[in-house]
Amino acid sequence: MRATIVGLPFHDSTIELAHGAGGKASRRLIEGLFLPLLMNPMLAELHDAALLATGHGTLALTTDAFVVRPLRFPGGSIGELAVNGTINDLAVSGARPLALAAAFIVEAGLSSDVLRAEVEALAAAAARAGVPVVTGDTKVVEHGKADGLYIVTTGLGFVDPRLRLGSGFVQPGDRVLVSGPIGDHGITVLLARGELDLEADLVSDTRPLTPFVDALTATAAPGLRWMRDPTRGGVATALNELARDTGLAVVLEEEAIPVRDAVRGACEVLGLDPLHIANEGQLLVVVAPEWADAALAALRSVPGGQDAACIGTIETHPPGVVTVTTAYGGRRVVDMLVGDPLPRIC
Amino acid sequence: MRATIVGLPFHDSTIELAHGAGGKASRRLIEGLFLPLLMNPMLAELHDAALLATGHGTLALTTDAFVVRPLRFPGGSIGELAVNGTINDLAVSGARPLALAAAFIVEAGLSSDVLRAEVEALAAAAARAGVPVVTGDTKVVEHGKADGLYIVTTGLGFVDPRLRLGSGFVQPGDRVLVSGPIGDHGITVLLARGELDLEADLVSDTRPLTPFVDALTATAAPGLRWMRDPTRGGVATALNELARDTGLAVVLEEEAIPVRDAVRGACEVLGLDPLHIANEGQLLVVVAPEWADAALAALRSVPGGQDAACIGTIETHPPGVVTVTTAYGGRRVVDMLVGDPLPRIC
Numbered sequence: 112m113r114a115t116i117v118g119l120p121f122h123d124s125t126i127e128l129a130h131g132a133g134g135k136a137s138r139r140l141i142e143g144l145f146l147p148l149l150m151n152p153m154l155a156e157l158h159d160a161a162l163l164a165t166g167h168g169t170l171a172l173t174t175d176a177f178v179v180r181p182l183r184f185p186g187g188s189i190g191e192l193a194v195n196g197t198i199n200d201l202a203v204s205g206a207r208p209l210a211l212a213a214a215f216i217v218e219a220g221l222s223s224d225v226l227r228a229e230v231e232a233l234a235a236a237a238a239r240a241g242v243p244v245v246t247g248d249t250k251v252v253e254h255g256k257a258d259g260l261y262i263v264t265t266g267l268g269f270v271d272p273r274l275r276l277g278s279g280f281v282q283p284g285d286r287v288l289v290s291g292p293i294g295d296h297g298i299t300v301l302l303a304r305g306e307l308d309l310e311a312d313l314v315s316d317t318r319p320l321t322p323f324v325d326a327l328t329a330t331a332a333p334g335l336r337w338m339r340d341p342t343r344g345g346v347a348t349a350l351n352e353l354a355r356d357t358g359l360a361v362v363l364e365e366e367a368i369p370v371r372d373a374v375r376g377a378c379e380v381l382g383l384d385p386l387h388i389a390n391e392g393q394l395l396v397v398v399a400p401e402w403a404d405a406a407l408a409a410l411r412s413v414p415g416g417q418d419a420a421c422i423g424t425i426e427t428h429p430p431g432v433v434t435v436t437t438a439y440g441g442r443r444v445v446d447m448l449v450g451d452p453l454p455r456i457c
Numbered sequence: 458m459r460a461t462i463v464g465l466p467f468h469d470s471t472i473e474l475a476h477g478a479g480g481k482a483s484r485r486l487i488e489g490l491f492l493p494l495l496m497n498p499m500l501a502e503l504h505d506a507a508l509l510a511t512g513h514g515t516l517a518l519t520t521d522a523f524v525v526r527p528l529r530f531p532g533g534s535i536g537e538l539a540v541n542g543t544i545n546d547l548a549v550s551g552a553r554p555l556a557l558a559a560a561f562i563v564e565a566g567l568s569s570d571v572l573r574a575e576v577e578a579l580a581a582a583a584a585r586a587g588v589p590v591v592t593g594d595t596k597v598v599e600h601g602k603a604d605g606l607y608i609v610t611t612g613l614g615f616v617d618p619r620l621r622l623g624s625g626f627v628q629p630g631d632r633v634l635v636s637g638p639i640g641d642h643g644i645t646v647l648l649a650r651g652e653l654d655l656e657a658d659l660v661s662d663t664r665p666l667t668p669f670v671d672a673l674t675a676t677a678a679p680g681l682r683w684m685r686d687p688t689r690g691g692v693a694t695a696l697n698e699l700a701r702d703t704g705l706a707v708v709l710e711e712e713a714i715p716v717r718d719a720v721r722g723a724c725e726v727l728g729l730d731p732l733h734i735a736n737e738g739q740l741l742v743v744v745a746p747e748w749a750d751a752a753l754a755a756l757r758s759v760p761g762g763q764d765a766a767c768i769g770t771i772e773t774h775p776p777g778v779v780t781v782t783t784a785y786g787g788r789r790v791v792d793m794l795v796g797d798p799l800p801r802i803c
Contacts, residue, residue: 121569121573122569123569124568124569125565125566125567125568125569126563126564126565126566126567126568126569126572126597127565127566127597128565128597128598128599129597130563130595130597131563131595131596131597131598132597137595140595141595144569144572144573144576145576145593145595148573148576148577148579148580149559149576149579149580149583149590149593151589151590151591154589154590154591154592154593158592160592161556161558161591161592163555163556163591163613165513165555165615166513167511167512167513167514168513170516170613172556172558172591172592172611172613173558173592174558174559174560174592174593174594174609174611175560175594176560176561176562176594176595176596176609177596178562178596178598209509209511210507210509210518212507212518212519212520212611213495213520214520214521214522214609214611215522216522216524216562216607216609217472217476217477218472219471219472219473219474220471220472220473221471221472222470222471222472223467223469223470223471223472223490226472226490227467227490227494230490230491230494230495231494233494233495234494234495237495243497244495244497245497245507245509245518246504246506246507246518246519246520247491247495247520248520248521248522248609249476249477249483249486249487249491249522250477250522250523250524250607250801251472251473251474251475251476251477251478251800252474252477252524252604252607252801253474253800253801255601256603256604257602257603257607258598258602261562261596261598261603261607263520263522263560263562263594263609265518265520265558265560265611267509267516267518267613269511454597454599455596455598455599
C-alpha cells in the first residue's frame with residue numbers, strides 16, 4: 112500500500128536518547144540502520160503492527176519495549192502500559208487481540224513487591240482487555256544494569272476483514288478525528304519524576320483503544336481510512352508520518368484540538384507543544400467526510416470518549432506538511448519532534 | 458496434556474541473579490509469582506512456546522529476552538543468539554517459524570557500529586533460517602542504565618500437524634537422544650568474559666535447530682514424544698522438568714553423553730557439571746524405542762549432528778528423578794541447577 116522507504120545511511124557515531132524518542136532522530140535510526148539490514152516488504156511498511164496473510168485470514172503481530180521512568184505514575188504503571196500499549200498497536204491495525212507474550216528484564220536487587228505489583232498490573236490490564244498472556248520470559252541482570260524493570264510485550268491478533276486501513280486509502284477531503292484530550296500521559300510521567308518544580312492534577316490516559324475501534328467498526332467501517340495510536344512524538348509525529356507517506360497536507364484547527372488546561376499550562380511553562388506529547392489512550396482516525404459524523408458519534412458513545420473531536424482535514428496543499436490554523440487565523444507548520452524533551456515516556 | 462503447576466508462594470524479598478538463571482530459583486519465581494497472577498491454561502503449560510488453536514491450524518508463540526554478556530563471543534553474538542534462540546523454541550514445539558518480532562533496548566552512548574553489527578548478525582541469522590523480521594521497536598535508556606544492548610525476540614509459527622509432542626506422551630522404555638556435544642555455549646561465554654584464568658579452543662554452538670527437527674519429522678514423526686532446547690540450566694534442568702512433569706525416571710549413561718574435552722576440562726576446574734551448562738544449538742529428544750535408531754540416524758544426517766547420541770532411557774524408578782550411571786557402574790542423582798554459576802549466558 113505504501114512505497115518502501117529507506118532513508119539516508121545512519122552516520123551518527125553513537126546512539127543517544129533522542130534516537131529512542133519517536134521523532135526525527137528515531138526515524139533516521141530506523142530508516143538508515145535497521146531497515147536496510149532487515150529489509151522485507153512487511154517491515155518496510157513501518158506500521159504499528161506487521162500484517163501476515165496466512166491463507167486463513169490476516170494475522171497482526173506487534174512488539175513494544177517499555178522502559179518508562181518512574182515505574183508507577185498517576186493513573187498507571189509500566190505493567191498496565193505494557194499491555195495497553197501493545198493492544199493499542201493491534202487495535203489501530205484493525206486487529207482483534209488474540210494473545211500476548213511478555214518478557215521481563217529485572218535488575219537484581221529489585222524488591223519482589225515491586226515486581227509483584229507490576230505483574231499484577233499487567234495481569235489486570237490483560238484481564239480487562241480479555242486477552243490472555245500465553246507465554247513469557249524473565250531475565251535478571253546485575254544491580255545497576257537496568258533500572259528496576261523493563262517489560263517487552265508482543266501482541267498477536269487477527270485483522271477484522273471489514274477494515275481496509277492504510278495511508279494509501281487517505282484522500283483530500285477526509286476528516287481527522289481524535290478520541291479525547293491529548294498530552295495527558297506524557298505530561299503526567301514528566302511531572303511524576305519530580306525533577307521539575309511543577310505540579311498538576313493530571314493522570315495518564317493509559318487504556319485499551321479496543322472499545323473505540325469496536326464502536327467505529329460497528330457504525331462507520333466503510334469510511335475508516337487510517338488509524339494511529341499517537342504515543343512517542345505525539346499527534347504531530349503521527350500526522351507528519353501520514354503527510355509524508357501520502358504527499359498530502361494535514362490541516363488542523365487549533366481551537367478544535369482537545370487539551371486539558373493542566374497540560375496546556377505545563378506545556379507553556381516547559382516550552383513544549385501538546386501536539387508533541389505522548390498519549391497512551393487516544394485514537395487518531397482519518398475518516399471519509401460522509402462518515403465523519405457517524406464516526407465522531409461512535410467515539411463519543413464510548414466511556415472516556417465524550418471529548419472526541421474533529422480536529423482537521425486532509426487537503427492537497429502544502430503537500431507532505433502538517434499545518435495548524437490558530438484562533439486568530441494564522442497558520443503554522445507543525446513539524447516532527449526534533450530533540451528529545453521527554454525520554455523514557457513509555 | 459499436563460497438570461497445571463503452581464508452586465509455593467514466592468517469599469524472597471528481592472529478585473537476584475539466580476532468579477534469572479533457569480534453575481530452581483527461576484522455577485520458584487515463575488511458579489510462585491508469575492503463574493498465580495497470570496493464570497491461564499496455555500501459560501500454565503510452561504512450554505517453550507504457547508500453542509493457540511485457531512480453527513485454521515495451531516499457532517505457536519514464544520518470546521525470549523537476551524541479555525548475554527559480552528555481546529560478542531567466539532562463534533556468535535547477541536544478535537545471532539536472539540534469532541536462533543527464538544526459532545529453536547518454536548522448533549522444539551513442532552512449529553515452523555513464520556515471522557519474528559525484535560525489540561531493542563539500547564544504552565545511550567553505545568557505538569552505532571556495535572548496534573549495526575548486531576542488527577547485521579540478527580538479519581543474517583534470520584535470512585539463514587528463512588524467517589523475516591516483520592516488526593520491531595527500539596528504546597534508548599540513559600548511559601549506565603542497560604549494559605550496551607538487550608534484545609527481545611518473539612517468534613510466531615504454525616505447528617506441524619504431523620507432530621504430537623508433550624511430556625504426557627512420554628512412556629517408560631522411551632529413549633533420550635541429544636544432537637551433539639553439550640556445554641559449548643555456556644563455557645564459551647563464561648571464558649569470553651576474561652574473568653577466569655582459563656582458555657579453551659571452543660566456540661558457541663548457536664544455530665537454528667530447524668534442520669534437526671525437519672530431519673526427525675521426515676523420518677520418525679510418529680515416534681517423537683517430546684523435544685527441548687536445553688539452554689539455561691542445561692540438559693539436567695530440561696530432563697528434571699520432564700521427570701517431574703511425568704513422574705517417571707530419566708536414567709542417563711554418563712559414557713554416552715557427548716562432551717568436548719575443553720568443556721569437560723573447564724567444568725572440572727570450575728566445579729561445574731556439563732549437564733548444567735547452557736546450550737544454544739542442541740536438541741534433546743525423547744523418542745519411542747522402535748523409532749530410536751531412525752531418529753538417531755536422522756540427527757546424524759544433519760550437518761553438525763554427526764556426534765548425536767542416545768544418552769539414556771525413560772524408566773519408572775526412581776520416580777520424578779534424573780540419575781546418571783557412571784563408567785564405573787555407580788549411579789548419582791542429577792538435580793536442577795540450584796545456585797547461579799553462569800548469569801547472563803543468553
